[in-house]
Amino acid sequence: MAMIISRFGTPNTVYDWELITSVPSVIGNKADTNRRNGSTPFDYVTKIDPTYKNQATKISIARTILHEMLHAYMISHIDDVNSGNIVDIRKFIQLWQNIRNTTSPGGSSEAAQHEYMAQRFIPPLREALKEWDGASQSNQYYEDLAWGALFDTDTFKYFHPIGSVSRLRIMNINAAEDNNNISNGTSPKGTKC
Ligand SMILES: [Zn+2]
Numbered sequence: 001m002a003m004i005i006s007r008f009g010t011p012n013t014v015y016d017w018e019l020i021t022s023v024p025s026v027i028g029n030k031a032d033t034n035r036r037n038g039s040t041p042f043d044y045v046t047k048i049d050p051t052y053k054n055q056a057t058k059i060s061i062a063r064t065i066l067h068e069m070l071h072a073y074m075i076s077h078i079d080d081v082n083s084g085n086i087v088d089i090r091k092f093i094q095l096w097q098n099i100r101n102t103t104s105p106g107g108s109s110e111a112a113q114h115e116y117m118a119q120r121f122i123p124p125l126r127e128a129l130k131e132w133d134g135a136s137q138s139n140q141y142y143e144d145l146a147w148g149a150l151f152d153t154d155t156f157k158y159f160h161p162i163g164s165v166s167r168l169r170i171m172n173i174n175a176a177e178d179n180n181n182i183s184n185g186t187s188p189k190g191t192k193c
Pocket of ligand 1: 149
């Protein structure tokens with residue numbers, strides 16, 4: 001995570017990432033991340049939905065920001081490759097396999113990115129959330145939150161199949177923190193902004 005932040009936070013870096021409160025391009029999303037104006041390579045904008053931001057707990061918003069940062073990271077790698085810089089391509093080989101399997105030419109690679117996040121980034125997301133939150137809750141809680149917005153991935157369905165206890169627990173914890181509301185008996189542990 002620190003390496004990813006340094007990609008965007010280093011002075012004079014070619015990668016630019018801006019986080020704003022604004023209605024995402026896809027209505028109903030809590031947030032989304034795209035190239036600026038939909039097309040500018042190396043320049044990314046994450047929009048966090050104002051309604052979501054006003055109701056969610058702080059840890060839910062932290063999770064969403066990390067999730068969107070991973071999108072910006074992956075898109076920046078795709079832009080690298082599109083501009084001929086393939087030094088990191090082996091590191092991202094699974095992402096490219098996912099893109100080949102799920103993305104039509106010129107189509108959005110969001111599903112492929114989500115699969116890659118689910119395959120590779122659950123433990124780093126868990127650790128980042130735990131550190132940010134001062135480790136006041138169980139590892140399970142932070143790992144459950146790390147799955148937020150990844151319920152459509154094959155990886156999630158494999159580890160937490162329909163009907164499983166863990167699937168319900170993960171969905172309820174995320175819903176509780178996203179809405180700062182009790183979800184099927186699960187209360188949010190986080191606090192509001
Ligand atoms: Zn996403």
